[in-house]
Amino acid sequence: xxxxxxxxxxxxxxxxxxxxxxxxxxxxxxxxxxxxxxxxxxxxxxxxxxxxxxxxxxxxxxxxxxxxxxxxxxxxxxxxxxxxxxxxxxxxxxxxxxxxxxxxxxxxxxxxxxxxxxxxxxxxxxxxxxxxxxxxxxxxxxxxxxxxxxxxxxxxxxxxxxxxxxxxxxxxxxxxxxxxx
Numbered sequence: 001x002x003x004x005x006x007x008x009x010x011x012x013x014x015x016x017x018x019x020x021x022x023x024x025x026x027x028x029x030x031x032x033x034x035x036x037x038x039x040x041x042x043x044x045x046x047x048x049x050x051x052x053x054x055x056x057x058x059x060x061x062x063x064x065x066x067x068x069x070x071x072x073x074x075x076x077x078x079x080x081x082x083x084x085x086x087x088x089x090x091x092x093x094x095x096x097x098x099x100x101x102x103x104x105x106x107x108x109x110x111x112x113x114x115x116x117x118x119x120x121x122x123x124x125x126x127x128x129x130x131x132x133x134x135x136x137x138x139x140x141x142x143x144x145x146x147x148x149x150x151x152x153x154x155x156x157x158x159x160x161x162x163x164x165x166x167x168x169x170x171x172x173x174x175x176x177x178x179x180x181x
Contacts, residue, residue: 139163 011018139160146159 135164135167138167 008018011021142163143156143159
């Protein structure tokens with residue numbers, strides 16, 4: 001033990017008390033063990049819990065970013081579909097409008113042709129009526145003139161038939177005239 005005695009003497013020379021040093025080392029070790037179990041482990045647990053929550057938050061943030069990107073893609077796709085559908089509807093509406101316009105034009109043409117045909121028919125009927133009236137008046141005038149000339153009453157019906165036959169044979173521009181009064 002001379003070695004220990006030499007160390008003890010050397011430490012005393014430096015002003016270090018060995019029993020006091022050993023007591024402080026034991027107290028420090030006990031303090032470290034107590035702090036390890038009472039403070040270090042709970043702090044580590046709190047730090048682990050906080051790291052886990054931060055990690056979950058980051059994962060949730062990444063998931064939210066991914067969902068946002070998917071939602072943006074879906075919205076873009078829906079907008080594209082809506083744009084295409086609206087363009088198709090516009091094209092269809094334009095086709096319907098063109099068809100309606102063409103039908104209206106055709107109907108207007110048809111109505112104009114019908115009006116024209118009706119007007120021609122009415123004009124022809126009025127012309128025929130005017131010709132018939134003129135023939136009637138001409139026949140009446142001819143009979144009156146003949147009565148005055150011969151100063152006697154003639155058989156009106158016989159003369160009228162005779163005049164109408166003569167007029168029917170005469171060219172008056174009505175195609176030979178087969179209309180009788």
